[in-house]
Amino acid sequence: MRRARGARYAMMKRNSGMVISDALGAVSALCVAALMITIIIDTTGRSLFAVPLAGANDFNRYWWMVLIVFFALGAAERRNEHIEALVLEAQMPPRLRVIWRYMRAAIVAVTLGLLLNAGIPAAIENQMQGEYAAGSEITIWPTRFILVIGVAVFLIATVLKAVEDHREILRTPSKGS
Numbered sequence: 001m002r003r004a005r006g007a008r009y010a011m012m013k014r015n016s017g018m019v020i021s022d023a024l025g026a027v028s029a030l031c032v033a034a035l036m037i038t039i040i041i042d043t044t045g046r047s048l049f050a051v052p053l054a055g056a057n058d059f060n061r062y063w064w065m066v067l068i069v070f071f072a073l074g075a076a077e078r079r080n081e082h083i084e085a086l087v088l089e090a091q092m093p094p095r096l097r098v099i100w101r102y103m104r105a106a107i108v109a110v111t112l113g114l115l116l117n118a119g120i121p122a123a124i125e126n127q128m129q130g131e132y133a134a135g136s137e138i139t140i141w142p143t144r145f146i147l148v149i150g151v152a153v154f155l156i157a158t159v160l161k162a163v164e165d166h167r168e169i170l171r172t173p174s175k176g177s
Contacts, residue, residue, distance in 0.1 A: 018078060020074065020153055020156075021074030021075045021077070021078045021153055021156075021157050022075055022078075024071040024072070024074055024075065024149075024150070024153055025071065025072050025074070025075030025076075027067065027071050028067060028068050028069075028071040028072035028075070029072075031064050031067040031068045031071070032064075032068055034064060035060055035064040035065070035068065038053065038056055038059060038060055038064065039056070039060065041053050041056070042056035042057075054136065055133070055135075055136035055137075055138050057135075057136075058133035058135055058136040058138050058140075059136075059138055061133075062133055062138065062140040062143050063138075063140070063143060066143040066146050066147060067143075067146055069150070070146055070147050070149070070150025070151065070154075071146070071149075071150050071153075072150075073150050073151070073153065073154035073157075074150070074153035074154045074156065074157040075157075077154055077157040077158055077161060078157045078160070078161065098169055101162075101165050101169075102162070102165075102166075105158055105159070105161070105162035105165070108158050109155060109158050109159060109162075112151055112154055112155040112158065113155065115151045116148060116151055116152060116155065119144070119147055119148045119151060120148055122144060123141070123144035123145045123147070123148050126140075126141040126144045127141045127142075127144070127145075129141070131144070
C-alpha cells in the first residue's frame with residue numbers, strides 16, 4: 001500500500017511537471033505569433049506610412065524573444081527535442097551509454113543550477129532598479145524573472161527525465177540475463 005501511494009505521488013509530480021512545461025511551451029508558441037504580428041505591424045507602418053511601431057524592436061528583443069526561448073526549454077527537454085549529437089552515443093557500448101545519460105543529466109542540472117544561482121539575484125536587483133530599455137523606456141525587469149522561471153522548469157524537466165531514464169534502465173533486462 002505504501003508503495004502504491006509512492007507511485008501515485010511520483011506520477012502526480014511527473015504529470016504536474018509535464019503540465020507546467022507544456023503550458024509554458026504553449027505560451028512560447030503564442031509569443032511566436034505575437035512576434036510575427038509585431039514585426040508585420042512595424043514593417044507595414046514603416047513601409048506604407050513611414051511610421052514604425054514605437055518600441056517594436058525593444059519589445060521583440062526583451063519580451064518576445066525571451067518568452068519564446070526560455071518558456072520552451074522545459075517542453076523541448078521533456079519531449080527530447082533538444083539538438084543532440086548522437087553520433088558518439090550511438091557508438092558507445094550499452095553500459096557506457098547508460099553512464100553517459102547520467103553524466104549528461106548531471107552536467108545539465110549543475111549548469112542550470114548555476115544559471116539559477118546567478119539569475120535570481122540579478123532578477124531581484126533589476127527589479128529593484130526598475131530596469132527598462134534605454135531607447136524606448138519599455139519596462140524589461142520582469143523578463144529577468146521569465147528567464148529564471150524558464151530555467152527552473154528546464155531543470156525540473158531534466159531531473160524528471162533522468163528519473164524516467166533511470167526507471168527505464170532498471171526495467172530493461174541486460175544482455176547477460
